[in-house]
Amino acid sequence: MSILMISGCANSQNFLSKSISQEDVTALSVSGTQNFSVKRVVVLANGVAEIMVALNAKSILVGRDISSNEDSLSDIPIVTSGHQVISEKVIALNPDLVIIDASTGPKAAIEQIRSAKIKVIQTPESWSLEDISPKVLAVGSAIGAPGAAKLLINKLISQGTIKQVSGNPKIAFLYLRGTSTVYLIGGPGSGADSLIKEIGGVDVGAENLPRAFNTLTAESLASLNPDVLLVMTKGLESVGGVQGLIKLPGVAQTEAGKRKAIIDVDDSLLLSFGPRSYSLLTELAKSVEIVMQ
Amino acid sequence: MRELKKSLIALNILLVFVAVFIALSVGPTKIDGFFQQLMQPGSNEILWQIRFPRVIAAVIVGAAFGVAGLMAQGASNNALAEPSILGTSSGAALGAVIAILFGLAQVGSIAATISGVIGALLATALTLKLASLRGNLSSFALIIVGIALSATLSAIVGLTSAMITQADARSISFWNFGSLALITYENLVGVAATTLIGLGIAWKVAPSLDRLSFGDDTAFHLGINVVKARWLALVALSLLAGGAVSTVGIIGFIGLAAPHIARFIYGPSHRLLVIQSALIGSLIIVFADTLARSIAAPNELSIGLITSLLGAPILIALVSIKNNVWRVQ
Numbered sequence: 001m002s003i004l005m006i007s008g009c010a011n012s013q014n015f016l017s018k019s020i021s022q023e024d025v026t027a028l029s030v031s032g033t034q035n036f037s038v039k040r041v042v043v044l045a046n047g048v049a050e051i052m053v054a055l056n057a058k059s060i061l062v063g064r065d066i067s068s069n070e071d072s073l074s075d076i077p078i079v080t081s082g083h084q085v086i087s088e089k090v091i092a093l094n095p096d097l098v099i100i101d102a103s104t105g106p107k108a109a110i111e112q113i114r115s116a117k118i119k120v121i122q123t124p125e126s127w128s129l130e131d132i133s134p135k136v137l138a139v140g141s142a143i144g145a146p147g148a149a150k151l152l153i154n155k156l157i158s159q160g161t162i163k164q165v166s167g168n169p170k171i172a173f174l175y176l177r178g179t180s181t182v183y184l185i186g187g188p189g190s191g192a193d194s195l196i197k198e199i200g201g202v203d204v205g206a207e208n209l210p211r212a213f214n215t216l217t218a219e220s221l222a223s224l225n226p227d228v229l230l231v232m233t234k235g236l237e238s239v240g241g242v243q244g245l246i247k248l249p250g251v252a253q254t255e256a257g258k259r260k261a262i263i264d265v266d267d268s269l270l271l272s273f274g275p276r277s278y279s280l281l282t283e284l285a286k287s288v289e290i291v292m293q
Numbered sequence: 294m295r296e297l298k299k300s301l302i303a304l305n306i307l308l309v310f311v312a313v314f315i316a317l318s319v320g321p322t323k324i325d326g327f328f329q330q331l332m333q334p335g336s337n338e339i340l341w342q343i344r345f346p347r348v349i350a351a352v353i354v355g356a357a358f359g360v361a362g363l364m365a366q367g368a369s370n371n372a373l374a375e376p377s378i379l380g381t382s383s384g385a386a387l388g389a390v391i392a393i394l395f396g397l398a399q400v401g402s403i404a405a406t407i408s409g410v411i412g413a414l415l416a417t418a419l420t421l422k423l424a425s426l427r428g429n430l431s432s433f434a435l436i437i438v439g440i441a442l443s444a445t446l447s448a449i450v451g452l453t454s455a456m457i458t459q460a461d462a463r464s465i466s467f468w469n470f471g472s473l474a475l476i477t478y479e480n481l482v483g484v485a486a487t488t489l490i491g492l493g494i495a496w497k498v499a500p501s502l503d504r505l506s507f508g509d510d511t512a513f514h515l516g517i518n519v520v521k522a523r524w525l526a527l528v529a530l531s532l533l534a535g536g537a538v539s540t541v542g543i544i545g546f547i548g549l550a551a552p553h554i555a556r557f558i559y560g561p562s563h564r565l566l567v568i569q570s571a572l573i574g575s576l577i578i579v580f581a582d583t584l585a586r587s588i589a590a591p592n593e594l595s596i597g598l599i600t601s602l603l604g605a606p607i608l609i610a611l612v613s614i615k616n617n618v619w620r621v622q
Contacts, residue, residue, distance in 0.1 A: 181472035182593045209591070218474060219343045220591030223322040249346075249477055253338040 037144025359574020388412020409539025487536025
């Protein structure tokens with residue numbers, strides 16, 4: 001049962017903000033014992049670790065990147081510093097397969113891993129629901145379980161229609177860092193744009209800005225005037241929570257800031273595009289409806 | 294001549310008002326009925342809640358950095374001195390960052406301003422102390438020690454800010470290059486107070502700095518309490534740079550450029566230079582910040598880069614035309 005957490009309230013004013021955590025969503029998975037072609041796998045690609053768990057292959061997962069921080073993976077060692085791969089840590093785990101994607105870096109570290117005679121496979125990145133199937137198939141093929149991958153894909157496809165929000169609300173995805181003095185706002189290709197579109201919202205960043213992530217002045221954010229702000233949970237914490245965010249110049253002047261219509265989603269969940277994404281979309285649509293009330 | 298200087302001051306004040314007006318009217322968002330909105334405070338949110346505090350902050354910190362540079366040069370009797378070179382700015386950043394680390398302050402708060410001023414004062418005093426360990430304060434030792442201490446303190450700021458988990462801690466790039474992007478009205482209180490007090494002390498100590506420019510011995514024989522004058526100038530420097538840095542980070546080059554441009558135009562009298570360095574500093578920062586938020590709109594550029602791009606060529610041009618403006622003739 002999914003439970004939406006109410007962030008809290010101050011004085012007599014009710015907060016409309018919503019928080020979506022890992023516990024609020026369910027991951028689709030396949031069951032049954034699998035035979036894999038590899039024994040020790042290090043995953044350095046966003047969202048691949050959770051696909052492996054969904055394919056019932058957690059037993060062969062020996063290392064992961066920092067973005068794969070689901071609770072179920074907490075016993076698997078992290079081999080990156082920030083988002084930088086530390087080749088020594090990877091090689092020390094003695095893997096027979098390392099899975100990367102186009103964003104994994106630095107390239108020199110990957111070359112060092114290859115030169116240690118470790119097999120490295122690059123799987124496609126996923127930035128929308130359509131990208132999930134090819135990614136799952138690529139991961140399944142890499143670990144020698146294409147049948148299980150196809151089974152999982154069929155489960156994902158059979159999820160049916162996605163809940164739509166009413167009134168085409170204007171939503172902006174803000175990538176927050178408390179230490180930053182500029183706003184980083186999602187544009188076309190940020191990943192959040194496809195989530196917003198799937199639930200029937202309008203991504204004001206994707207509609208008006210040129211790049212996947214754009215540094216924005218405060219007054220430009222105010223003039224985009226989103227009804228709802230979508231942020232990552234740790235990002236929101238880094239600016240002092242909802243109270244800190246709505247005080248910031250630019251945010252304070254938006255409809256979302258004035259009405260505290262802010263939705264934060266667990267950092268590893270929001271842009272992972274994998275077995276949890278359909279459940280996330282249902283929760284996201286519900287949250288948008290609630291904060292828009 | 295006196296009339297001409299008065300006219301030039303009036304002209305500069307007028308220029309600052311024009312710059313403020315332009316800065317308020319220019320930005321990534323077009324404000325419909327700008328004049329009408331300007332006459333009704335609070336009417337337009339983008340104008341009154343975002344642009345106005347930012348432009349006022351630019352005026353205040355511009356004046357603060359400009360006169361801080363003048364005080365640094367006057368107190369050390371060194372044309373190359375400025376808050377970033379004497380360790381003052383990085384001391385201020387470190388003071389503010391430590392206060393934030395211990396949860397005592399937030400960027401732009403009065404507590405951060407006070408911590409910044411204390412950090413600035415301690416760092417500047419340390420630079421002067423270390424530079425004069427082997428007797429008289431030499432220009433060479435002052436600059437070398439100042440640069441070294443600045444580098445050390447900046448490194449500590451970097452390490453400390455990487456450790457901070459508090460919201461609103463700001464990154465090392467903020468402390469090194471400065472930003473007026475997230476200024477609110479609340480942030481203006483502390484820096485306005487330190488700037489006003491700093492300007493007052495600078496005005497008071499200015500005649501002594503005229504004498505100090507002949508060297509300590511001559512100044513002493515001209516009846517100046519050299520130690521007191523130098524300390525007063527350092528307190529003014531610390532108040533001005535400390536308040537500004539703790540609010541908007543280190544915006545380099547203004548402390549060097551503003552007093553030199555003022556000297557070129559108005560000569561070496563420190564009272565005049567206090568007014569003109571403040572006005573020129575304000576002009577440069579208001580202009581640079583307007584460019585930072587509008588030339589690549591809706592993207593925001595770093596103000597520190599713009600001030601260097603603007604200030605450096607002007608300074609080089611002035612020095613190449615006339616380079617004998619340092620001492621009272």
